[in-house]
Amino acid sequence: MRFLPYLxxxxxxxxxxxxxxxxxxxxADNEDMTNVPFTRDVSIDTCLxxxxxxxxxxDWKKVFETMDGLRSTxxxxxxxxxxxxxxxxxxxxxxxxxxxxxxxxxxxxxKLNSSMNNVSFEDxxxxxFLDQQLEYTLETNDTLTMYMTFKTLSYKRWEKAFLxxxxxDPNRDFEVVRVFRGVDEPNHVHMIFKVNDPEYIEKxxxxxxxxxKMLAAGVVSYPVTYKLRDVKI
Numbered sequence: 001m002r003f004l005p006y007l008x009x010x011x012x013x014x015x016x017x018x019x020x021x022x023x024x025x026x027x028a029d030n031e032d033m034t035n036v037p038f039t040r041d042v043s044i045d046t047c048l049x050x051x052x053x054x055x056x057x058x059d060w061k062k063v064f065e066t067m068d069g070l071r072s073t074x075x076x077x078x079x080x081x082x083x084x085x086x087x088x089x090x091x092x093x094x095x096x097x098x099x100x101x102x103x104x105x106x107x108x109x110x111k112l113n114s115s116m117n118n119v120s121f122e123d124x125x126x127x128x129f130l131d132q133q134l135e136y137t138l139e140t141n142d143t144l145t146m147y148m149t150f151k152t153l154s155y156k157r158w159e160k161a162f163l164x165x166x167x168x169d170p171n172r173d174f175e176v177v178r179v180f181r182g183v184d185e186p187n188h189v190h191m192i193f194k195v196n197d198p199e200y201i202e203k204x205x206x207x208x209x210x211x212x213k214m215l216a217a218g219v220v221s222y223p224v225t226y227k228l229r230d231v232k233i
Contacts, residue, residue: 028074037138038136038176040134051090053120066115128149132178136176150187161217162217173200176193
C-alpha cells in the first residue's frame with residue numbers, strides 16, 4: 001500500500017494541470033472582450049427570427065396582433081418587429097423563446113398557419129433559430145436598421161477578426177447591435193446593425209478593403225441584407 005502517496009501526488013498534479021488549463025481558457029475568453037463595446041451577457045439567449053413576405057402589411061399586422069395569445073401559450077415573446085424600408089411588404093420579427101420544442105410547435109400550429117396563409121406567402125417565409133453571442137453596450141446613434149446574414153468557415157474565426165477590427169478602429173460608420181449564430185448552423189452569422197447612410201451596403205460592396213476583410217475572416221457566402229424600419233408592438 002506504499003504506492004498510495006504517489007498516486008495521491010499524481011492526481012493532485014493532474015488536477016492542477018486541468019485547473020491551470022481552465023484558468024487559461026477563462027482568461028482567454030475575458031481577454032477576447034477587452035477594449036470592445038460588446039458583451040457576452042446578452043439580454044436574450046436562444047431566439048427565433050421570422051422573415052415574412054406579405055400580401056399586404058396592414059392586413060398582416062392585424063392578424064399578427066391577434067396571435068399574442070397563441071405566442072404566449074408556446075412561450076414566445078416578440079422582442080423587436082421590423083418592416084422593410086424599401087419593400088414594405090417584408091417583415092422581420094425577433095422572438096425570444098422559452099424552448100425550441102415550444103417554438104417548433106408554434107410555427108407548425110394549425111391556427112397560426114391558417115391565419116397567416118391569407119396574408120403572407122408561405123413559400124417565401126424564412127425561419128432561423130439563433131443563439132445570440134454578442135450585444136452592443138453603447139448607446140446607438142445611427143437611425144437606419146439593417147439585418148444581415150452570411151456563412152463562415154468558422155464562427156470563432158470570424159468573431160475574433162470582427163472584435164480585432166473594432167479594437168483597431170473603434171470609430172466606424174456603423175453600429176452592430178446584436179450578433180447571432182445559427183443553432184443548427186453554428187457557422188452561419190446573423191446580425192442586426194444600424195447606419196445613417198441608406199446606401200452603406202452598396203458602397204461596401206465596392207470597397208476592396210472591406211471585401212478583403214470579409215475573406216480574411218472566413219466569410220464564404222455573399223451577405224444577404226434586409227433594409228428595415230422599426231415597427232411599434
